Amino acid sequence: MGLFDFIKGQLIEVIEWLDDRGIMVYRFPAHDNAIKMGAKLIVRESQAALFVNEGQLTDVFGPGTHTLSTQNLPVLTTLNSWKYGFNSPFKSDVYFVSTANFTDLKWGTMNPVIIRDPEFGMIRVRGFGTYAVKVGDPALFLKEIFGTKQELTTAAITGYLKSMIVSSLSDLIGEAKVSVADLASSYDELGKLAIDKLQPRFAALGLTLSGVTIENISLPDEVEKMIDKRSSMNIAGNLDQYMKFQTAEAIRDAANQPDGGIAGTGAGLGAGMAMGQMMAQMLNQTAARAAEAGQPQPAQQQPPAPPAGGSQPSTGKKFCSECGSKLAENVKFCSECGSKI
Known part of the structure; x- marks a missing residue:
């Protein structure tokens, strides 16, 4: 050759x-x-x-x-x-x-973002989701991003792109003034607004933002627990009826466990006491309603009067002060001399 x-x-x-x-x-x-x-x-x-x-x-x-x-x-x-x-x-x-679409790129808040919620006030939220991006202007992208490397992967620029998306979404949520409790119904709208807002910044790099998806926006654990308690109260509705139901359930459970030992007996007694207190409160409430309505109150029963000259409870004396005879129990007059004790 x-x-x-x-x-x-x-x-x-x-x-x-x-x-x-x-x-x-x-x-x-x-x-x-x-x-x-x-x-x-x-x-x-x-x-x-x-x-x-x-x-x-x-x-x-x-x-x-x-x-x-x-x-x-x-x-x-x-x-x-x-x-x-x-x-x-x-x-x-x-x-x-x-120039293909690079999908399933992840974004998420590294630290909580503080926003002013119209219902809960100042709260910290976290969010995460996905986005898709593609090269819209290859020549511009080569000049602005690539440089003189051998190759460029999405991992090399996703950190910067993610920070832009998080910043834009935080701003949009703050401007929307939508309660965090209602954000789930606005994920799609917020994603589209984020695309419109970020498109000029991506275009300056030769990129096109194809889509932004919000998977979840979450609250701190302590705030979520308070929301759960508030939801439970709303679901319970009438608290008086709810307490009656809970007490009846406790009594039934205690009755179904006869061999529960001291703990089971204590639980049953506690439930019974709670039931008694609740019944007393119900009677008081019924009497108060009747008084407001002008209905006559049931007369309170008085102890029966003792019969005249009859036996009276003992005064504590065991012998007659006149004759010294032993007194019978519950006797008001001496049975020997007839003297009044």
Whole structure:
């Protein structure tokens, strides 16, 4: 093999990129190999190929198969002064840019965001979700983001993009003045507003924000517990009826456990006492309502009067103070001398 054949074998004749693996920009590994004039450039759908000569972006190719010549490399031809279509090898850096949608990119708040809620006041919230992005302007993206790297993956820029999304959503939630309790019904609307607000900032980087999804906006644990208690009270409704039901349930459970030991007996006694107190309160409430309505109150029963001259409870004396005879129990007069005790 002669020298000419060796040199010809080093020339690049086919330029293409197949592997993506989440790569946004890939630099074709030409190294010092020259590109043959007339070589085939294969650009697949959702790709763009960019030629850079001596640090200057020259030509951009869309999907399709292109034969490289002075006709379809106008900028590169001008820079190399190929005025007459001279068929010679040339050196140029070739970059493939993926223009497909990169989906399922995660965003989330690293620290709680403080907002002023119209119902709960100042509270801290956290949120997370996903977003999708794609390269809208390959040339601008190459200039603003890529630089001179060998390749660029989504992981290299998602930190910056995530911070922009979190900042925008925090601002939108604060401006919306929607209670956190009602935010779940506004996730879609907030996502669309975030896209409209962030699109100019993404476009300045050569990117297009395809979608923003809010999966959840959560409150601190202590606030969620208070909301749960408040919900339980609302569900209970009439607290008086609720307490009656709870007491009846406790008494039933205690009755169903006769061998529960001291603990079960104590629980049953406690439930019984609670039931008694509740019944007393109910009677008092019934009497109060009757008094307000002007109904006559039931007369309170008085202890029966003792019969005249009959027995009276003992005064504590065991012997008659007149004659000294022993007194019978519950006797008011001495049975011997008749004296009044």
